Amino acid sequence: MIAAKMLIDGAWVDSRGARIEVINPARGEVIGTVPVATPEDIDEALRAAKSALPDWSGRPPAQRAAVLNRIAAVIAERAEDLGRQMTAEQGKPVNEAVGEISKLADTFAFYAEEATRVHGEIIPNTSNAYQSLVTYEPVGVIAAITPWNYPAELIGWKLAAGLAAGCTLVIKPPELTPLCPLAIMACLQEAGLPPGVANMVTGSGARVGQRLIESPLVDKIAFTGSSAVGLHIQQSIKDIKSLSLELGGNSPLIVTAKADLEAAVKGAVRRSFRNCGQICIAVNRIYVAEPVYDAFLEKFAATADALVVDDGLDNPAADLGALCSQEPLGKTEAHLADAVDKGARLICGGAPPEGAKFESGFFFRPTAVADCTHDMLVMTQETFGPLVGIAPFATLKDAVRLANDTPYGLAAYAYTKDLDEMRYLSRHLDYGSVAVNTVDPGIINAPYGGRKQSGIGVEHGRDGLFEYLHAKHIRVCFDEDAIS
Ligand code: NAP
Ligand code: MG
Numbered sequence: 001m002i003a004a005k006m007l008i009d010g011a012w013v014d015s016r017g018a019r020i021e022v023i024n025p026a027r028g029e030v031i032g033t034v035p036v037a038t039p040e041d042i043d044e045a046l047r048a049a050k051s052a053l054p055d056w057s058g059r060p061p062a063q064r065a066a067v068l069n070r071i072a073a074v075i076a077e078r079a080e081d082l083g084r085q086m087t088a089e090q091g092k093p094v095n096e097a098v099g100e101i102s103k104l105a106d107t108f109a110f111y112a113e114e115a116t117r118v119h120g121e122i123i124p125n126t127s128n129a130y131q132s133l134v135t136y137e138p139v140g141v142i143a144a145i146t147p148w149n150y151p152a153e154l155i156g157w158k159l160a161a162g163l164a165a166g167c168t169l170v171i172k173p174p175e176l177t178p179l180c181p182l183a184i185m186a187c188l189q190e191a192g193l194p195p196g197v198a199n200m201v202t203g204s205g206a207r208v209g210q211r212l213i214e215s216p217l218v219d220k221i222a223f224t225g226s227s228a229v230g231l232h233i234q235q236s237i238k239d240i241k242s243l244s245l246e247l248g249g250n251s252p253l254i255v256t257a258k259a260d261l262e263a264a265v266k267g268a269v270r271r272s273f274r275n276c277g278q279i280c281i282a283v284n285r286i287y288v289a290e291p292v293y294d295a296f297l298e299k300f301a302a303t304a305d306a307l308v309v310d311d312g313l314d315n316p317a318a319d320l321g322a323l324c325s326q327e328p329l330g331k332t333e334a335h336l337a338d339a340v341d342k343g344a345r346l347i348c349g350g351a352p353p354e355g356a357k358f359e360s361g362f363f364f365r366p367t368a369v370a371d372c373t374h375d376m377l378v379m380t381q382e383t384f385g386p387l388v389g390i391a392p393f394a395t396l397k398d399a400v401r402l403a404n405d406t407p408y409g410l411a412a413y414a415y416t417k418d419l420d421e422m423r424y425l426s427r428h429l430d431y432g433s434v435a436v437n438t439v440d441p442g443i444i445n446a447p448y449g450g451r452k453q454s455g456i457g458v459e460h461g462r463d464g465l466f467e468y469l470h471a472k473h474i475r476v477c478f479d480e481d482a483i484s
Pocket of ligand 1: 149229247281
C-alpha cells in the first residue's frame with residue numbers, strides 16, 4: 001500500500017484534506033491512496049510556480065537542456081519500476097507501460113535539444129533607421145491537466161515542452177492513475193529540477209482541476225481529456241489566458257480494394273485494441289471497399305480472436321490488460337448492445353474473457369461488429385473501449401464522406417497501395433493527422449493536434465514547443481547621423 005504525497009515547492013506534502021484510494025483495475029484491489037489537494041494546497045503550488053519562474057526562465061537554454069537531459073536519463077533508468085507502477089493502476093500490460101515510459105524519456109531528450117533552437121528573427125522595415133527583432137519568451141505558469149489512458153506521456157508532452165520553453169508548471173494527474181505521475185515527479189527532483197518549477201497536486205477534476213484552471217495565477221491551461229470537459233473548461237475561464245485542448249476523437253480507417261490486406265488487418269487490429277481501445281486516436285470505425293469486405297472481416301476476426309487478454313502485471317507481454325475502470329467497460333457494453341439491436345453482426349469477442357481470474361477486474365475481449373451504419377453509437381461516438389464497428393463502401397468518395405461525417409477531427413487512417421488514392425485520401429480527410437499504410441501517426445518531432453471538437457493547439461515537435469512561448473516584437477530606431 002502506497003500512501004503518496006503531493007509535490008509542492010520541492011517538498012512532499014500531505015493534504016490537510018481527505019485522501020482517495022487508487023485501485024488496481026485488473027484485481028479490484030486498493031493499492032494506495034493520494035491526498036485530495038485543498039484550495040490552499042493548490043494556491044501554494046501556484047505561488048511556488050510563480051516564484052520559481054524568474055530564475056528558471058532566465059537560465060540560458062543550454063542550462064535548462066542539461067536538466068532535461070538528466071531527467072531523461074533518470075526516467076530511462078527507472079523505466080521498469082515506473083512501468084509496473086503504471087500497470088498496477090492503469091491496467092495496460094507491463095511491456096506496453098515500460099514502452100510508454102521509454103517514450104517519455106525520449107520526449108525529455110527531444111525537448112532538451114529543441115530548447116537550444118528557439119531562434120528569433122530580424123524583420124525588414126520600410127526605413128533603414130529601424131530594425132525589428134522578434135524574440136520568444138515563456139508564457140509563464142502552466143496548469144496541466146491530463147487523463148488516465150497514457151498517464152506518463154500525456155503529462156510528459158506538456159512538462160518537457162513547458163520546461164524547455166522556460167515555463168513553470170502545476171500538474172493535476174488523473175484521479176485513477178496518480179501514482180506513476182507522482183513517481184515521475186520524484187525523477188525530476190532526483191535530476192536536479194529546482195523546487196517550485198514543476199509541482200503536482202492530486203484530487204478530482206471537478207474540485208482540484210476546476211480551482212486550478214480558474215486561478216488568475218495561471219497563464220496557460222494545457223488540457224488533454226474529453227471534449228465535454230474541454231468545452232466546460234473553455235466556458236468556465238473567467239480571464240484571458242492561453243488554452244490548448246487535446247480532446248476526444250472518433251477515428252476512421254479506410255481500406256481500399258488496392259490495399260495490402262494483410263497489412264491493413266494487422267494495423268486495424270492493433271489500433272482498434274491496443275490499450276483496450278482507450279486511445280484518443282484508436283480506430284473506432286472501419287470502412288472497407290466492397291470487393292475485399294468479406295475477406296477483410298474473416299481475417300480481422302481471426303486476428304482479433306488470437307489476441308491474449310490477461311492481467312498486465314502477471315503477463316507483461318499480453319496484448320490487452322484490464323480496462324482502467326468500470327466507465328469505459330460500461331460504455332463498451334452499451335455501444336455493443338446498441339449496434340446489435342440496430343442490426344450489426346458480431347464477428348468476434350462480445351464478452352469478458354472466461355475464468356475466475358477475470359472476475360474482479362474490468363476485462364473485455366476485443367470485439368468487432370460488421371454491417372454497421374451511422375445510426376449506431378459505435379460509428380458516431382468515441383467508445384474508448386475494445387470495440388470497433390465495420391462497414392462496406394462502394395466508392396472512395398463515399399468512404400471519405402462517411403469518414404468526415406463526425407464532429408471530431410483528431411486522426412484518420414487509410415490503407416492503399418495506389419498513389420492517386422493516397423493523395424485523394426490525404427487531401428480530403430479532415431483530420432489533424434492522417435496515417436497511410438501505418439497506424440502510428442504520432443512521432444515526437446511532428447506536430448500532433450485535433451480539429452473541430454477534437455481540440456485546439458498542437459503537441460509534439462517544434463510547434464509543440466512554441467505553444468509555450470510568446471513572440472515579442474522589439475522595434476528599435478537607430479541614428480546613423482550620430483556616427484562620425
Ligand atoms: P476527462 O474526463 O475529460 O478528464 C481529463 C482530466 O480532466 C482528468 O484529470 C479529470 O480529472 C480532469 N477534469 C475533469 N473535470 C474537470 C474540471 N471541471 N476542471 C478541470 N479538470 C477537470 O477525460 P478522461 O475520461 O480522463 O479521458 C478520456 C478522454 O481523453 C477521451 O475523450 C480521450 O479521447 C481524451 N484524450 C485525448 C487525447 C488527445 O491527445 N487528443 C489523448 C488522450 C485522451 P479526474 O478524472 O481526475 O476527476
Ligand atoms: Mg472522465
